[in-house]
Amino acid sequence: MTQMTFARAINSGLRKSLENDPKVILMGEDIGALGGVFRVTDGLQKDFGKHRVVDTPLAESGIMGTAVGLAYRGYRPVVEIQFDGFIYPAFDQIVSQVAKTHYRTQGAVKMPITVRVPFGGGIGSPEHHSESPEAYFTHTSGLRVVSPSSPQDAYTMIQQAISCDDPVLYFEPKRRYHDKGDVDETLDPGSALPLEKARVITDGRDVTLVAYGPLVKTARDAAIAAADEGISIEVIDLRSLAPVDYAAVEASVRKTGRLVITHEAGQSGGLGAEVAASITERCFYYLEAAPVRVTGFDVPYPYSKLEMHHLPSLDRILDGVDRALGRPNSLSGLEG
Amino acid sequence: MTQMTFARAINSGLRKSLENDPKVILMGEDIGALGGVFRVTDGLQKDFGKHRVVDTPLAESGIMGTAVGLAYRGYRPVVEIQFDGFIYPAFDQIVSQVAKTHYRTQGAVKMPITVRVPFGGGIGSPEHHSESPEAYFTHTSGLRVVSPSSPQDAYTMIQQAISCDDPVLYFEPKRRYHDKGDVDETLDPGSALPLEKARVITDGRDVTLVAYGPLVKTARDAAIAAADEGISIEVIDLRSLAPVDYAAVEASVRKTGRLVITHEAGQSGGLGAEVAASITERCFYYLEAAPVRVTGFDVPYPYSKLEMHHLPSLDRILDGVDRALGRPNSLSGLEG
């Protein structure tokens, strides 16, 4: 076990993948000498060379499209998108090529591409630097989408993503980059919890609270705070956003009868809607109340002075928990 | 009242907008002499000139980005994306510029851009020509998203979209282009049903069936077929996909207690999830069963020999209706 930051854990996982498979190649803007704007690739170009850790021209579609070509050639490209808001120029290559080539070629051509995307807000950044675009990708067939919430998972899941033969969008909760945790670097990713499985973070009886990425910490804190008030929250860290491990969520909701989902992305059409709809389908008769979504608002990510109003906070999550439990809450008395 | 096809009705609406506002300008690939690959802009360049109806270079980001610049200059660009699957190269300009400029500039710069997108399948086309990408846009704050289902609405709504000061994605159900209907060309778009309102297509008591665009016809046919079996379906045509007119859906579900939603797009993270989640939130205690989604599958749009298996058909919708009603259906006996 080693104590390390979230960012360092990814770095260590990348290093392992580079060591283990000569076909792994890292690509992106400023990932070489600089080590990425968040230093996640720190030292890797120095150790593995410019042909394994490639600083690319400033063109996201170009990066993604050449990664497709490299995959054709048998490589496993790991692409860094510098910030969430800069993934859109690559959207066409992701949706029409990365996601569809395996289907198009009836399995002949694999696209084992990992796209690393630092995402989410809370770090006081200007526009385009704090977005949560995951729902665009969870709705895109052919992709897998994951998001780790702890250094250990960050370390393991990046390796699992890279060795997965399907394309994986790997969303890194950037406001947790400096959080520290224990990481067992001897853990074999092959025997760890599989990439598509959710994890129960805290057991609970009264309500199921589903979170992922940056809000897992907030959700856990909320569970601790709620315990003081006698409310027992079961926190589930989705880890995989596409597919969602509904078996895990279903099992919890059958027990608690109540569901709260939280994410930073805007509410309408966010992953919370998908989880709420699917869990309602699967356990309608177990639900004591409508699933509650505690999410960012349907606004462009706001300027930093107001971002904490946009982001689901511990209190706002607890307010949602209250709603799910039928306890007094900010919407009490409102119809519907 | 004039009988005309769906495509002709859009053409007529575009013509009206070009006549009424000299700032309206049409842009796209092949929209001039050819009149668009579906002839929706037939004759408009001839009548309004090359400066009002502009054949652009083959570059979707370029089209969308120059439309942004034209909006800055006071124009109301109406952009044609030739097929659904070709909107992705323009995704960055849509999400980061078209959707956000009004917010960014605190209302100083309006983006009255209409993006016309022929969408959906069922016409036997090759890859990328039959997609339903609407959920990417309904999840994007700052955009409005609409889809007409009849020639009359097509005629009216295109004019409303163009005169709306917000950007509007206007999804045209291409497999209905040749369907005919009565169109009142004297109808003032200002006094017609507002753009963001849903429309009840057939009244019913037993179940609410929500559809939009190409599947409104299928839904109506399903309602007629169901009537023979003694089931009374209330069909709602959403028309506006962002925002959804939840007041209208809610009123219906409070009456019927059951909800079925259908769309061609893949299920996971589709608009159906959003509608199911929001209606469950709003009328949980009125619902007698979980909302049912009858949608395309989570696959890249399949090759045409199999597309009718992917697309929700009348029978598949009725199977969903049966499920909502607790009648025997294809999943009877399955848990959850």
Place this chain on the structure above:
Amino acid sequence: MFTDDAGKGGIAAGGPGNSENSARRTGGDLVQLITPAGERISHPEFDPWLQDVSDEQLCSLYEDMVVIRRIDAEATALQRQGELALWPPLLGQEAAQIGSARTLREDDFVFPSYRDNGVAYCRGVKPEDLVRAWRGNASAGWNPFTVNVATQQIIIGSQSLHATGYAMGIQNDGADCVAVAYFGDGATSEGDVNEAMVFAASFQAPVVFICQNNHWAISEPVRLQSHIHLADRASGFGIPSMRVDGNDVLAVMAATRIALDRARHGGGPTFIEAVTYRMGPHTTADDPTRYRDANELEDWAAKDPISRMKSLLDRKGLLTADLEAAVAAKADAVAKELRAGTINMPEPQPLDIFKHVYSTPNSWLDRQQDHYSRYLASFGDPAEAASEEGAR
């Protein structure tokens, strides 16, 4: 069909060791080696690259062009007869496609567009595979790795980046094969094609960009995309380019060999503009009379790549009745194979739509497949399950 053994590691016979002079310079001048009348014009820089082209090979190039034109005609007929949903004819572009594809080595890798059926044919793609996707029986026609040709790209220009990435992989591998991207004149406006040139130039990747300027992008004339020659675009990225008569199979061949040779020897990317003409409609669904002048078509008919080749063979005394008969027989045979392969193509099965979305199990999709198979089972005949009008 043959693979250019002569091209392995550079031209065996007569290829100049250093191609700098001939191709670094950007061609405003159109290189032509065979006139429309079939006359062979000598060209000091291009000729050395063709010294090994024997009479036999000339006849074989001619055959390929005739065969692919016949495939095109047969596929068009199949579309008219309802056997194909759509077909994008290459009529008029036979020299551009055959001339370039025939110079490639087996281990070179091609990233073509929907219209490059002649290229695919040269690489060994089977006739029915050419129409598989257009019949609606699959999303794409073939396994790329059996012929070293990616499936045909529909998203305009996208494949230029794939070729560049593939070439970066070749470079990393220390191999001397080459990636080749085919795209049209319209494609040069897409960001992707320009970004491909940025990457190719930055990494000096062994990639050849072959732009068939057939003068039209559906209804849009090439001057809407650019007021200057497309070949000149490349020089702005630091990529050498050539502008050749795309209806002249030898000019295309020589240019491609120059480019391949450069790529194989660490010289980086090359851009070739093959100036040709789309003599047919954009696809069988298109009506070019709405946007183009019949005269233009006539002008280009006079520059037809196949008649030109025929005249050359005639002048050389190679156009014997035997040759004509052999070529016609071959074309007939291939056309027959195409037709039979089309009509007898096995029908896909409903549950195939769930296959190969992922290479590993996926809980979302597996459930949907399970549900849909239960749904299908509720019908006597699964075909009924897919009727829009409903069967119940």
Place this chain on the structure above:
Amino acid sequence: MFTDDAGKGGIAAGGPGNSENSARRTGGDLVQLITPAGERISHPEFDPWLQDVSDEQLCSLYEDMVVIRRIDAEATALQRQGELALWPPLLGQEAAQIGSARTLREDDFVFPSYRDNGVAYCRGVKPEDLVRAWRGNASAGWNPFTVNVATQQIIIGSQSLHATGYAMGIQNDGADCVAVAYFGDGATSEGDVNEAMVFAASFQAPVVFICQNNHWAISEPVRLQSHIHLADRASGFGIPSMRVDGNDVLAVMAATRIALDRARHGGGPTFIEAVTYRMGPHTTADDPTRYRDANELEDWAAKDPISRMKSLLDRKGLLTADLEAAVAAKADAVAKELRAGTINMPEPQPLDIFKHVYSTPNSWLDRQQDHYSRYLASFGDPAEAASEEGAR
């Protein structure tokens, strides 16, 4: 700050009627009019465009450069003191920005990037508006229509298309103003910038592309984007370009006037590469020691745009103590204004986040706003509502 009245409809004094010769040709040669030592070099093609630049104007250009450098330093200090979240310094690029922006007419419209604070200042943007977004008090700093400058673009290259579209609108309006896009060397790799050139060339739109090649895109040297001069990129699109010393305010000014004049007179787009250097970090969050050599910085310090201008003024006898004092006073005043404007900037209110998403009511958002205001009301102090740790 002044607006170039002389530039209205072409240069009043001495501008050659026809600029074809000077600018159609693409400059591999770097045009320099003031040496690093402050010597004025004559240039037959560029000089005529500067005939009206009086001594007074030279002093005023100098003042603007000094002031903007001071703004930059003050903003950097404000960031260090925690008053700004971030700041992207333009240190070293003063001549490129002032020289070009000062030639614009009031009705020209500028589409800048995040680093173009000098341009914004010249156009009349108020000091506190320059930092509004970097303080986190707004998404962007100003109303574009009050200064005819779009808000600063963060998505690299995106604004090049906006400028081109705006120029297409100018063209449709029959007006003679010009749209100007500013972007960096890194931006030239983005598809959007290349598509902007395609559109600008195709429509011959009155747009000027000003590329400040400051040699770095964060940590990436310009040679990663291109092995050849960026100015040469434009010629591949059929767009005339110039390559000028970007640390030479007069060279930049003349080039911009040539380009504007062409655009105003129907001559279409121009691309200007202003060769300069980012002397500071990419932003205050960056650490350039990780990727670049200190020597490089030294070399460029010797070419500093302001010392060069100072030497020129000195040689001309214009660098009086009065001037120095006046300029320093102005810089002090503006810096003070900036600091005061920053510190006293009104705080945004929580419900502001819902404003201006749409220009018309939106049922989804209205409901969210209603719910959130009820939520806020459940707290005594709304600030408590936004603490990550929770207040309850």
